[in-house]
Amino acid sequence: MNDQVAAFAELTTELLVAGQVDDLVAQLADPDLAEEWDDPAVVAAVAEPYGRAAAGGRLLDVAVLRRPDVSLLVPVTGHDPATAARRSTGGLELDGLVRGTVAGTLAVLLDGKVGLVATGTLDVVPVTGLDPAAELRRVRGRVAEPDEQLDVDAATVLSRAARFLAHELLGAGGAALDLAVEHVRSRHQFGVPLGSFQAVRHRLAEAHVQLTAARELLAAIGADADPDVHLLVLKSWAGAAAQTAVAAAQQVCGGMGFTEEFGLHRSVRRAHLLDGLLGGWEEADVLLGRLATEGRVIPDRQVVLS
Amino acid sequence: MTADLAGHARELAGWLRDNAERLAPWRRRPPGSLAAAVEHDRGLLALLHEAGWSRYGWPEQAGGLGGPVALRAVLYDELAAADVEVPEAYVILETLGPLLTAFAPDLAATHLPRFLRGEELWGQGFSEPEAGSDLAGLRTRAEAAGNGFVVNGQKIWTTLGQFASHAAVLARTGAPDSAHRGLTMLWVDLGQPGASVRPIPASSGRDEFAEMFFEDARVDGSRVIGEVGGGWAAAMYLLQYERGMYAWLRQAILHRRLREVAAMAPAGASPSSLAALGRAQRVCAGLRARSRTTVLRLSAGENPGPEISVDKVLLGQAEQAVFDAWRQLCWEAMAVDDGDLSSTLREEWFYSRASTIFGGAADIQRDILSDRVLRLPRGAR
Numbered sequence: 001m002n003d004q005v006a007a008f009a010e011l012t013t014e015l016l017v018a019g020q021v022d023d024l025v026a027q028l029a030d031p032d033l034a035e036e037w038d039d040p041a042v043v044a045a046v047a048e049p050y051g052r053a054a055a056g057g058r059l060l061d062v063a064v065l066r067r068p069d070v071s072l073l074v075p076v077t078g079h080d081p082a083t084a085a086r087r088s089t090g091g092l093e094l095d096g097l098v099r100g101t102v103a104g105t106l107a108v109l110l111d112g113k114v115g116l117v118a119t120g121t122l123d124v125v126p127v128t129g130l131d132p133a134a135e136l137r138r139v140r141g142r143v144a145e146p147d148e149q150l151d152v153d154a155a156t157v158l159s160r161a162a163r164f165l166a167h168e169l170l171g172a173g174g175a176a177l178d179l180a181v182e183h184v185r186s187r188h189q190f191g192v193p194l195g196s197f198q199a200v201r202h203r204l205a206e207a208h209v210q211l212t213a214a215r216e217l218l219a220a221i222g223a224d225a226d227p228d229v230h231l232l233v234l235k236s237w238a239g240a241a242a243q244t245a246v247a248a249a250q251q252v253c254g255g256m257g258f259t260e261e262f263g264l265h266r267s268v269r270r271a272h273l274l275d276g277l278l279g280g281w282e283e284a285d286v287l288l289g290r291l292a293t294e295g296r297v298i299p300d301r302q303v304v305l306s
Numbered sequence: 307m308t309a310d311l312a313g314h315a316r317e318l319a320g321w322l323r324d325n326a327e328r329l330a331p332w333r334r335r336p337p338g339s340l341a342a343a344v345e346h347d348r349g350l351l352a353l354l355h356e357a358g359w360s361r362y363g364w365p366e367q368a369g370g371l372g373g374p375v376a377l378r379a380v381l382y383d384e385l386a387a388a389d390v391e392v393p394e395a396y397v398i399l400e401t402l403g404p405l406l407t408a409f410a411p412d413l414a415a416t417h418l419p420r421f422l423r424g425e426e427l428w429g430q431g432f433s434e435p436e437a438g439s440d441l442a443g444l445r446t447r448a449e450a451a452g453n454g455f456v457v458n459g460q461k462i463w464t465t466l467g468q469f470a471s472h473a474a475v476l477a478r479t480g481a482p483d484s485a486h487r488g489l490t491m492l493w494v495d496l497g498q499p500g501a502s503v504r505p506i507p508a509s510s511g512r513d514e515f516a517e518m519f520f521e522d523a524r525v526d527g528s529r530v531i532g533e534v535g536g537g538w539a540a541a542m543y544l545l546q547y548e549r550g551m552y553a554w555l556r557q558a559i560l561h562r563r564l565r566e567v568a569a570m571a572p573a574g575a576s577p578s579s580l581a582a583l584g585r586a587q588r589v590c591a592g593l594r595a596r597s598r599t600t601v602l603r604l605s606a607g608e609n610p611g612p613e614i615s616v617d618k619v620l621l622g623q624a625e626q627a628v629f630d631a632w633r634q635l636c637w638e639a640m641a642v643d644d645g646d647l648s649s650t651l652r653e654e655w656f657y658s659r660a661s662t663i664f665g666g667a668a669d670i671q672r673d674i675l676s677d678r679v680l681r682l683p684r685g686a687r
């Protein structure tokens with residue numbers, strides 16, 4: 001990790017531990033930092049601890065749009081961003097999600113571009129849902145066709161969002177695995193630690209394998225890969241891995257893991273929420289398979305020996 | 307990394323293109339017996355040796371052209387990318403070659419060039435009928451005699467053993483209860499009267515492996531690989547390559563198979579079979595990314611340690627995902643077609659079932675990760 005990346009990691013962890021997400025957002029939204037987000041290592045350094053902490057706030061907006069005054073509208077379900085904004089007579093019908101408080105301007109992915117619309121007339125409802133700590137807002141309403149665009153294309157925004165979410169997922173899965181490892185080392189049944197039972201060990205070892213592979217892929221594939229690779233390979237690997245990890249952790253932590261006090265539920269909720277944002281891994285596998293049969297096999301040569 | 311791996315890969319890819327016609331016989335494994343396939347591969351081995359490509363990444367003292375180990379990984383990758391079938395022999399080479407160059411440079415100097423030229427094959431004689439996963443319990447004995455050893459015992463599941471001229475045999479030189487401490491790695495000439503080899507028909511329909519019997523087989527003292535009593539260390543060294551470089555070699559082949567399977571998919575394939583194909587791609591991408599890191603570490607002279615079990619687990623999952631995607635998408639070909647391509651893929655489907663068994667079963671890999679990476683308390687074995 002170079003100094004720059006380490007500084008991002010340190011700042012993020014410090015402020016998250018202190019519960020100061022809004023302060024973190026404010027600091028990271030500094031326009032001078034905008035270009036730093038192009039470095040995948042910086043994204044990892046911020047998003048993983050964020051996923052570990054399962055905190056709320058507007059970090060996704062900041063990392064992806066790089067402007068504090070714009071919120072990203074994400075579809076409620078599926079991989080297709082167009083479903084958050086449908087054309088209807090004389091304007092757009094919006095229905096999507098925003099993470100954290102909604103800024104004055106909304107970024108809407110449309111026709112390969114990122115349109116900017118004012119939030120003023122829209123209906124914004126805080127969501128409790130599966131993961132209250134995520135501080136989602138559901139945003140609905142009609143607006144005129146955007147006459148202003150962000151100077152970045154929709155594909156880039158999608159790729160950035162997928163990468164950020166993937167690292168958050170690794171954070172959520174990693175936190176669950178760590179909690180479970182600690183638990184099975186100390187909890188005894190039948191006179192021995194739970195962690196000495198092979199069924200328990202192998203569940204956790206498998207979670208480690210999956211999380212490691214997802215992390216390797218994120219490190220090996222550059223930020224310039226297209227959104228299909230980002231969404232259907234990188235993010236879905238991380239989603240599948242995080243779900244493997246939280247499921248293993250839930251099983252081996254038994255009744256204790258089911259309590260609110262233990263804290264595992266934060267990772268469980270976050271892993272499932274984030275996997276579904278921009279489309280879950282199960283559906284992604286179908287889409288990836290279909291692309292392959294159309295001759296668009298994800299090229300292995302994106303990962304080269306050098 | 308000082309070597310220009312990307313440049314090397316480009317040059318090799320260029321050579322493969324320029325020699326496409328010469329390479330045509332090796333694009334697809336010939337149907338029929340394994341013996342025929344092994345014989346057929348010798349031509350490709352000779353060609354790649356003559357052109358020099360298979361010599362990069364092996365030490366000059368062993369007939370190589372030197373350079374980092376990753377140059378070998380480039381060869382496997384480029385062959386598969388150019389739709390040339392990676393010779394089966396390279397699997398053995400990647401297992402025993404590093405062992406010889408590291409622990410027995412004199413043997414490497416004699417035998418490695420022969421292997422690279424396609425003149426010799428070797429066998430890996432570790433497993434025994436009573437010692438599989440619990441390898442340290444092996445019983446093949448090597449008694450000191452004169453300036454060498456006399457070997458008695460049986461080895462089993464030796465891949466390509468029926469074609470091997472020599473085998474690296476892990477034998478007990480210590481007391482019967484000396485476990486992993488009393489083992490020695492020996493280079494045994496299989497042509498001698500005390501050694502016999504019998505192929506074992508496998509579920510795939512091919513004689514994938516063999517059993518080896520030793521009755522007072524002689525091994526000269528100069529043919530100890532490493533130290534007397536140091537057999538376990540030598541075996542552990544080799545496992546980095548058997549798990550790490552082998553996974554890289556296989557991912558190259560699996561990516562080629564993926565391309566082929568995707569092209570074979572029938573119109574209107576069901577969502578569940580598309581998902582199987584998608585998953586296979588995803589898993590192969592993860593394997594490749596992970597394996598790349600491992601190959602670069604091996605190439606830098608690092609030992610990846612117990613973390614290499616991640617590669618081995620991923621490899622098993624990738625192998626099975628690819629061939630199960632084929633099974634799902636092309637069920638008719640898999641079940642009732644007797645054409646050459648379907649027969650070959652069927653054999654490979656069977657072989658993919660073994661990838662979670664050989665080189666240390668997937669369960670053993672998860673135990674290693676539990677013990678040495680997650681540091682969970684050791685359980686009863």
Ligand SMILES: Cc1cc2nc3c(=O)[nH]c(=O)nc-3n(C[C@H](O)[C@H](O)[C@H](O)COP(=O)(O)OP(=O)(O)OC[C@H]3O[C@@H](n4cnc5c(N)ncnc54)[C@H](O)[C@@H]3O)c2cc1C
Pocket residue numbers: 198429430431432433435437438439440462463464465466514515660662663664665666667668669670673687
């Ligand atoms: C195609 C093929 C090629 C091979 N080539 C070679 C070769 O060239 N040279 C060579 O020396 N050997 C070779 N082998 C042997 C291979 O290394 C062994 O098969 C392997 O180590 C497992 O040993 P075993 O078959 O005796 O299975 P066993 O040890 O009897 O185990 C059977 C199964 O039980 C489970 N198991 C075993 N131990 C544990 C445990 N502690 N915890 C949980 N589950 C466990 C695993 O699922 C394992 O697959 C080859 C095997 C195959 C299938």
